[in-house]
Amino acid sequence: MSEKPVTSRRNLLGGALTAAGAVAAGGVGFGIAHATDSPSAGSDATKAKATAAKAASDQVPFFGAHQAGIATPAQDRLAFAAFDITSTDAQAVQVMLGTWAAAAAQMSKGLLIGPVENTPSAPPIDTGEAYGLGAANLTVTVGFGPSFFDDRFGLAKFRPAALADLPTLPGDGSIDPTRSGGDLCVQACADDPTVAFHVIRNFARLARGTAVMKWSQLGFGRTSSTSTEQQTERNLMGFKDGTRNIKAQSTPDLDDYVWVGEETDQSWMKGGSYLVARRIRMLVESWDTDYLTDQENVFGRYKTSGAPLGGKDEFDTPDLTAKDPQGQPVIPLNAHIRLAAPETNNGQKILRRGYSYTDGIDSTTGLLDAGLFFIAYQKDPRKQFVPIQTRLGQQDNLNEYIRHTSSALFAVPPGLTASGDWWGKSLFG
């Protein structure tokens, strides 16, 4: 890349912080082009208003007490990325986060982050691929990894105790460090894959000189419903996934298990949550040779209806005490739903928000590299993900058919409530 575009991008970054308020207030500053406008219609106020009204029905509000993308209905597509900060300049990090926040607010409204046709002698400010696609219910969710709080930026005193590095857990033997961790994460979800990808690509571009992408993952076919209005989707093993998930409508569950509250040692995290991501490969060729009853015993649910074994309806409460005529548990002792259930885990629950993935074939074996990109939100991973996964990693019937290949943990701060704000702004003094 030549020097000139880098210089002009720095100007954009600097301008973005002051522009952030203006962008949210009136669509001025650096973000002006509506994703459904034609290039020449940028100044046509009437047409722009009509397009904005049309787009409003596919928008998820960006500003709010909690970040969108956690308890909001899960969309069809995911683009997830972890970034490492390469700059040692705390101000550059603030500029990047401020710019990301302004850009995320724009894109969540179905707007580009700037003109595609700014000047013929400069690269377009927005990369352009989402032009005309609308908001597609885009949510952009940002988090900080444990390494964000090392000595580089004087933030160590703000590291929450709940952001303790995940310990090595049973079944972690295949974790790839190059696909794990990261200083920052960005979860972009939308009902259009290009809209989700557009966020990650433009964030990487806006970060240039300050942070680099460490790893990324695309996902499809949400494997968890997070709203009672959504039907339960199936994972790549063919089972309904998300039946007993925490739903957006269950405020008590969200307060008890998802949103950080008064118990935190870091008040800046109140209203936030902790994200655990695990790329879990499914050994699908092996799974596909397993007979139906065994598949159902692995999960403890019937394959087509999704009902718990011994039950009739998908939403029947699993009876973990039921015995068959031979005196054997109807839901096997090592079934996934028994081991993951709150009844087995001190009452603990997590909010799952994962996606299926496929990354072609494993070139060493010729087998499909496909599975679940597991994402879970919770108040405190030390009390939720870690003990649940410890139990699953030791005893789960599913272990024969899966391998955890990446792992990451991020503190997801509360939502932004006004333009000009950005994630972690209060930490920088």
Ligand SMILES: C=CC1=C(C)c2cc3[nH]c(cc4nc(cc5[nH]c(cc1n2)c(C)c5CCC(=O)O)C(CCC(=O)O)=C4C)c(C)c3C=C
């Ligand atoms: C540590 C947490 C979990 C991991 C990792 C995990 C992996 C994983 N799960 C499925 C498929 C299903 N999981 C289901 C239920 C379920 N799973 C977890 C946790 C983890 N899963 C919980 C807490 C629950 C709910 C348990 C309960 O309360 O009954 C189900 C059943 C349907 C449902 O309730 O969602 C399926 C199916 C796969 C394929 C997988 C790794 C690849």
Ligand SMILES: [Fe+2]
């Ligand atoms: Fe599960």
